[in-house]
Amino acid sequence: MKAVIQRVSNASVTIDHKQVASINSGLLILLGIVNEDTQEDIQWLTRKIANLRIFEDENGVMNRSLIEVDGDAIVVSQFTLHASTKKGNRPSYIKAAKPDVAIPLYESFIKQMQEDLSKKVQTGQFGADMKVQLINDGPVTIIIDSKNVE
Structure with a gap:
C-alpha cells in the first residue's frame, strides 16, 4: 500500500462539477493499493499517517501530528501510484489491485x-x-510505502 501525503492549507475533490469533499488545514492522502495489501498494511499506514509529525509547533518546527493539530483529511484512491515506467513510455498499472480487491x-x-x-x-x-x-x-509531501519500510 502506497500513500502520498500532502500537508495542505486547503484541498477539495470535485466529480462531475460537484464538490464532494473539502477541507482546510490537514492532509490530502492519495492511496494506491496492490493485491498483496492486507489489514496489517492498513493499520500500520493509518497509524503512521495520523501520528506523522509534519505540522509546525509554536516554534515553527515540524513537531506536531495531524491528531495534535486536530486537522482534517481527504483520502483519494489513486491506482497510478503503482505505475511501472521501466519499459517504454506508456506506464503499466499491472501492479495496481483490481476493484474487487482494492x-x-x-x-x-x-x-x-x-x-x-x-x-x-x-x-x-x-x-x-x-x-x-x-x-x-x-x-x-511525504511518500510512504507499507512494503518498503525503512
Missing part, C-alpha cells in the same frame, strides 16, 4: 483512518474521474 481495502483504510483520528475523513469516489485541487502547505 475497493474493500480502500473502504477499510478510510474506516481505520477515522478511528485513528476520532473524526470523519472525507473522500473522493473510487474509480471516478476526479478533479483534486489543493494548496500544498510548505510544501510538505
Whole structure:
C-alpha cells in the first residue's frame, strides 16, 4: 500500500462539477493499493499517517501530528501510484489491485483512518474521474510505502 501525503492549507475533490469533499488545514492522502495489501498494511499506514509529525509547533518546527493539530483529511484512491515506467513510455498499472480487491481495502483504510483520528475523513469516489485541487502547505509531501519500510 502506497500513500502520498500532502500537508495542505486547503484541498477539495470535485466529480462531475460537484464538490464532494473539502477541507482546510490537514492532509490530502492519495492511496494506491496492490493485491498483496492486507489489514496489517492498513493499520500500520493509518497509524503512521495520523501520528506523522509534519505540522509546525509554536516554534515553527515540524513537531506536531495531524491528531495534535486536530486537522482534517481527504483520502483519494489513486491506482497510478503503482505505475511501472521501466519499459517504454506508456506506464503499466499491472501492479495496481483490481476493484474487487482494492475497493474493500480502500473502504477499510478510510474506516481505520477515522478511528485513528476520532473524526470523519472525507473522500473522493473510487474509480471516478476526479478533479483534486489543493494548496500544498510548505510544501510538505511525504511518500510512504507499507512494503518498503525503512
